[in-house]
Amino acid sequence: MRNKLINWFRYASPQTFYPLAGRMIPWFWGLAAIFGVAGLFIGFLLAPTDAQQGEGYRIIFLHVPASWMSMFIYLVMAFWAATGLAFNTRLSGMMASALAPTGALFAFLSLWTGALWGKPMWGTWWVWDARLTSELILLFLYIGFIALQAAIDDPRRADKAGAILALVGVVNIPIIYFSVQWWNTLHQGASVSLTRAPSMAAMMLWGMLLCALACWMYSIAVALMRVRVIMLERERHTDWVRALLRGKA
Amino acid sequence: MLEASNLECVRGERCLFAGVSFRLEGGEMLALQGRNGSGKTSLLRMLCGLTPAASGEIRWCGRPIAQLGDEFRSELCFLGHQNAIKEELTPLENILSTARLAQEPLDEDAALAALELVGLLGREDLACRYLSQGQKRRAALARLVHEKRALWVLDEPYVALDRAATELVAGLVGAHLQRGGLVVLTTHQAVAVPAGNVRELTLGDDVALQQRL
């Protein structure tokens, strides 16, 4: 049992993970590019014009994947946080810190593209719809996580504090989502209902899925690049980083 | 009883000490020495389980303290750099509330006796913020008078104390050692402890690091 564990933890050590991540990054960039080009090709050239929304709807090829990724990345972050607290591995905290900016970026993109979509469709940049409000709160949670980690100097303490916050956040997200939805049904005034989704053409769905895959691959590639930088920064006094930097210089 | 093996302490990016090992039995005291910043306080906090060691292990009665948890803490009395007394409360209220929080109720007579011993009788109803630095330290040390837990970890207990109070604390430590207790303390002063077996460990000194006690 113990031997097996050690085997796994081998990859949790920055020294072994650093070169591995370096080898993986180009592949994920490549996949992101392929999926992205394919998704956008379908989205802009093949998918039919929507009968009700015209050409403006095509922003969903970015909007929907961004929303998905913003939620998914928070879950992954919470997973790394839990692993870090449970097994006290250095890499877990670094992964969580590396993912947070990408998650925040997607949450922001999702809100922004949502506003760009909303203006021509409903004539307003912002409605207090349950989904928009939840996405906004998710962005706040990301910013809180990043701010907390930035405010703590000791990286180990920053990792642990961030991990606790991420876990508290992930427990709260369903509660927040549910409460916002409840609030929304009570206050449903003249605003537009977003739940009535027009049946989607198969081509649109394919385009969206490919774009989502592209965003996913992009997130992995960027997170791996960021985690490599974090590793170098935090371990700059260790022998392996010194040897590595000497080799490059 | 208390056993430390190959402790390493990393603060920020600096390694303060590495390879610190010692073994302490009942009736023995370990006096930690070393220049400022050599990691004395960090070592004490490790021994209490407040700070995890970068590597190495601390065992109490043969079992790692992280595993023992509350069981270990119920045998531990820690007196830190800060006095852990509330400025708004009087010395008497401080000693009583500390005892209540430790779930070892102390009656008022015993508390007054402790204050008398440390020379604070007559000040027991004065809020601690009006006391001098040395008197605050005495108020904090009054805890030790009735302290029965086996392992005392004291950070600079003699700081800010006058001669008489220093000897008094040394006497309390000696009595504790005679009862078979263990003491780990840091100090810059050579203070003779009346009883018990005293060992010394100097941090930040490469020879001492390797020396096994």
Next chain:
Amino acid sequence: MLSLIRAVIGRDLRLAMRRQADIVAATFFFIIVVSLFPLGVGPEPDQLRRLAPGVLWVAALLATMLSLPRLFADDHRDGTLEQLALAPQPLALIVLGKVIAHWLVAGLPLVVLAPVLGVQFDLAGDALAVLTLSLLIGTPALSGIGAIGAALTLGVRGGGVLLSLLVLPLYIPVLIFGAGAVDATVTGLGAQAHLSLLGALALGGVFFAPWPTAAALRVALE
């Protein structure tokens, strides 16, 4: 176990009584914020009645935020927190005691003042009753959830601002159900469901939050 919680509450209340200025300041902050709204939005009774639940609840959140940084900071500074962390009892129980004491000192005054301030907003009798009840049920959750943020930002640069950034998003459900309960009464829907959910949040906040709080405190003490 209960005696430990009682001892913590007793100690914290005694300390709070020795420096009443803090309690008074947070309470006056609540009163002033609430009183500013009619000056900002105009004195029309209809509009004020509509705004009242939201205004009072948001002011309650802000007043709670004001007192949260002190929850652990004093104990941290004078070394008492280390002693609490080294006590042979679970730290979460001690945290629970401190949360209850914080509510008694910071939350309860808001509950007591709410009916008076509600009258300023021309709320009817039943709405006033529900407002007070919603604050009575909801404010313990604010203390409980807030304790997590207070522990995470302990001894951190710019802790106070950071604390609001961490805690306010987590307060949203309490705000929604608390203000919603009063709203529902005003519109004649009945506040039962809101109050039940608020109660669930309060139970969760008070009894689950001490565990992450205790973990965060241990991290802060490392």
